[in-house]
Every structure is written in C-alpha cells, then in structure tokens.
Amino acid sequence: MSFFRLFSLMTVLVAGASSARADVAVVTDIGPVHSLTAAVMEGVGAPVLMLPPGLSPHDHTLRPSGARVLESADVVIWSGEALAPWLGGVVDTLAEDAISVALLDRPETEQASSQGRGAAEADPDHEAHEDEHDHEQEHDHGAEHAWLDPVVGKAWLNVIAETLSEADPLNAIVYETNAAAAAAKLDTLIREVQEQLAPVRGRGFVVYHDAYAPFEARFDIPSAGAIVESEAAPPSAARIEAIQTRIAAGDVVCVFGEPQFESRLATLLAEEGNIRLGTLDPLGATLKPGPELYPMLLRNIANSLSECLTE
Template identity: 45%
Template sequence: MSRTLFHLCFAAMFLTGPAYADRPQVAVDIAPVHSLVAQVMDGIAAPDLIIQPGATPHEYSLRPSEAAALQSADIVFWIGPDLTPWLAEAIETLAPTAALTPLLDVDGAIQLEFRDNAVFKAHDHSDHDDQGGHVDHDDHDDHDDHDDHDVHGAHDPHAWLSPQNAMTWLDVIASRLSDVDPVNSDAYLANAASGRAVIEALMEDVETTLASVRGREFIVFHDAYQYFETDFDFPASGAISMSDASDPSPARIAEIRGEIAEHGVACVLAEPQFNPGLVATVLRGSDARMGIADPLGAELELGPKFYPQLIRSLSRALTECMRSD
C-alpha cells in the first residue's frame, strides 16, 4: 500500500457516515457517471462522487471524505482503468469487497481505439469505412505523441460522450443495483427506462441542433469527442493534443494549422481547464472561430439532469462556434 493510500484509509475510518438503511452504498468515479447512477437511484438513495467536477480524472489525489465514501461502498461504478488507472489501486485498498462495474467493459458498450494522428480525415472518398468509423492514415503519424495512450490503456476512455453508451449503462446500473437491493428492483428498472427515454429525446434534439452546421469542419483541443462524433456522424477534422496529459509537438501544431488553412476549418474547440495559448497559436492568421467545450461539464449542477445537459451543451458549443453569421 502506498503511503498516500495508507493515510487516506486511516482517515476514512473516522469519516465514514451513516449509511442509508437497507440501501446500497454506491461510489462513482466522474460526474457524468454520477448523473446516470443518480437517475437510476432517484427516490431511493444517492451515489457518492469520488472525482470532483473540474478535476482531471487521469491523475487525482483523493480527499479523506472521498476515501471514506469509497471505503463504505457496496458497489463502485467507474469507466475503468483506461480513464483512471490510479483508481484501481485505491479500490483494491479501500473497497476490496465492493462489487465493481467498469462501464467501458460491459456487454454492449461501444469501445473506440485511440486516434494517434493530428488530422483525422484525408479529404477523399476513403475517409470512412463502411461502418462510418475513421480510417487511420499512417502518413500523419505524430511520433512525439504516439505513446500517450499507453499511459491510460488500450481504448479511448471518453465513452460517456456516447448517448448510446449511456442508455446501455442505465440498464447495467439498474441490473447491478437490483442484484444487491432486490426490494427496490422495480424502481431501479423504471428509473432506467425513464432515463433512456430522456436520452432518446435528447439525441433527436441534438440531431436537430447540429443539422444547421453539418458539412463544416472543426478541430478539438484534445481527442476526447470521438464517441460523440460517432453517435451523431459529425466527425472532427483533428485534435491539437492527443490527450489532456501531454503537450503537442511543434510538428503536430504545424499540421493542425495547415489543416485549418487548407480546408477552411470553421471552428476550434478549446477547453476551460487547459492552455488557451495553444489554441491562440493554432488560430493565428485564420478565420476560424474559437468555442469552449467541456467533456466533463465542470460548471453543470450534479444530479440526474447533468448528463442530458452535458450532451446538449456540447452540441450547442459546436453549433455556435461553426455558425456562419
């Protein structure tokens, strides 16, 4: 056990509060997952959030209260070690008997591979495969960035930005909760069904929102959005950084600037947590607009409504950034 985890475990012994009577204690990793679990548990109990909004999940130091919540958990829902490799050790130390559900690995979940290239599209008819997925173009390898994904795992972990995944996960969450709390199974299943209906309507709204800017091109700050892109068939042209854990090489920045100049990219999406100077460098001398998107929704209120608000805010950010007026 690391010294940090030892101290957290010791502190948790004194901070664990009273549990809901006959209700499972549930811990979740990030705010979007918290929202889905809160939807399923609505009217029964509330899950505990481990990683606070605005924090980078790839590297995070648990507060004593968060360690206590993890220690008291009967169930842990998390994206999995592809997003938070450090959390696996914390769970093993603080919650060794908890039932674990890594949502990225459940049956039916969409998994996408990392994209290593700075530019995602080759601007010809071979850009996409028959399933609408992106085809790798090895001639754009960025050798300074190609090992970043090895730090986090085999798959792109930003899977919560797929509403299709969210609907799958609602059912999984309801099933797992029903296993440990069968008395409330009907309520969990009904809440999951209600949540799916909300997301289905949300997807229709997003399609309508994006319709006015389809065909225009955008660049993202880091490659966090391909699940959203895939669900709505709305591909980004490239990413300034491969991940939020590294700075892009000069060659990668030059390639992105060339993409913007050559193909009239309309929008570059920045993120509130990261270096605005990089975006300014990329935009210099172009007519592209800058928008702001946050894949973790740090400014949104936690709870069942958080998830649809997150997806809707992303679609609006894209639309406002790419509008032609």
C-alpha cells in the same frame, strides 16, 4: 373486497413504503457516471461523487477522505482504469466487499458504441479517416470517453440498474423504471441533436484533446484534428503545423478549448487563423452534479458545435 385481495394490496403498499430509501452506499468517480447513477437512484437515494467538478480524472490523486468513502461503499460504479488510473489499484483493496463495476470494461459498452453509427464510421473513405493526425489511434483514446455517445449512456443505465438491483433488490423495480425513463429521454435527445447538427455537418473544426470520437461517430460530425493527442503529453510541432496547414487552407472554421485545461494554444490558433473559438466540455465541469448533468453535457456539446460552425 376479499381478504386475499386486501392482503395483496397491503403487501404492495408495504413494499412501496420500504422502497422509499435505499440502504446502500453507492460511490461513483466522474460527473457523467454520477449523473447516470443519480438518475437510476432518483427517489430512493443519491450516489457519492468522488472527483470534484473541474478536475481531470486522468491525473487525479486519491485523498484520505476519498479512501474513507471507498471503505464504506456497498457499490462502486466507476468509469474504468483506462480513464481513472487513480482508482484502478485501490477499488479491490479499499472496497473489497463492495460490488464494483468498471463501465468501460463492460461488453455492453463496445456493443452499444458500434450500434447504428453514422456514415463517419461506416464509410472507409469518409474524411474522418483521412486526417493527417492518425485518426485510428485517436479513436482508441476516444474510447476512454465512451459516455459521449448517448447510446453507450443508455447501455450504462441498464448496467447501473442491474448492479443496484443486485445490491438492493427491494428497490429493483424503482431502478428498472428510472433507467427506462432516463433512456427514453436520451432517445429524444439523440433525435434532437441529429437534427440540430445536420446543417453544420462537413464544416471543419479542431478540438483541444482527443476525447470526442464517440460523439463525432454517433452524430456523423468528425473533427479535423486535435491539438493534443493525450492530456499527459504536450502537442508535437508536427501536429500543430498540420493543424495550421488545415486552417490556412480554409478547412477549419472553429477551434475548441476545454474548461479543464489552459486554452492558450486554442486561442492562438484561432487568432492566427482568424477563425472562431469555442469551448467543449466532456465532463460537465461547469454543471451542477446530478441526474440532469449527463443530458445537459451532451446538449451543451451540440450547442457549442452548432453555434461555432454556423456561418
């Protein structure tokens, strides 16, 4: 072996050894973002999750311990102010020297969300646009939960890898490789969920709150309505009456609650209409934080829909 080839080999080995541990402090806000970041960092480090599982990001309050975490951050990867307003005013002040990325605000998010969606978005006469509860407005709110579209999740993997590579160029190859591997797993998940939900498309269901439009559009399985339009406000009498009318007409076979919220209304609607009651979890509140939370969250939504809508 020539001296040059030996020197090149030693250089690679030294670089590989130095990539074993990332020398950056990475902070994330919600479980899905933490999961995608953890997948990209696998083998070299682990991000910090600021929002404890089971809590809503909409009305969370930053605690002193959270402020200290932000102050020590080198990188902040978060959803965005539309979903997590409690972070919106403090990231630039408490983590002023950190690289900060609000994923919902990135152009890649909108580009990915419109890429190759199903008939629910392509056909203006589809029942998804006939709902009495102003579906167009609900899609705007659903955009805050863009990660429920796994194509957006794939785009976020790339953004996260690029961001981490900027902060930690020594591990850039690791981040890029991990992101590609995680994206490949999501490709498989997308195909499997499409097949799983095919038999139950067209069967009506009601969700607790208007968060699932990205998932519904990606997999062409639109809901018949949402009990509440926003977590911040109780449902109107007109909204509940419209849902009751659809249930009475036989247009709805299942109503879903969520683990983060009191499910009394969902339970009452299901009992009153003699239809099934299920649970959908958009944040992975019951799952262990880590790289597997995000794909498991999507599979759980698909499983819940399939089970509740199967006759």
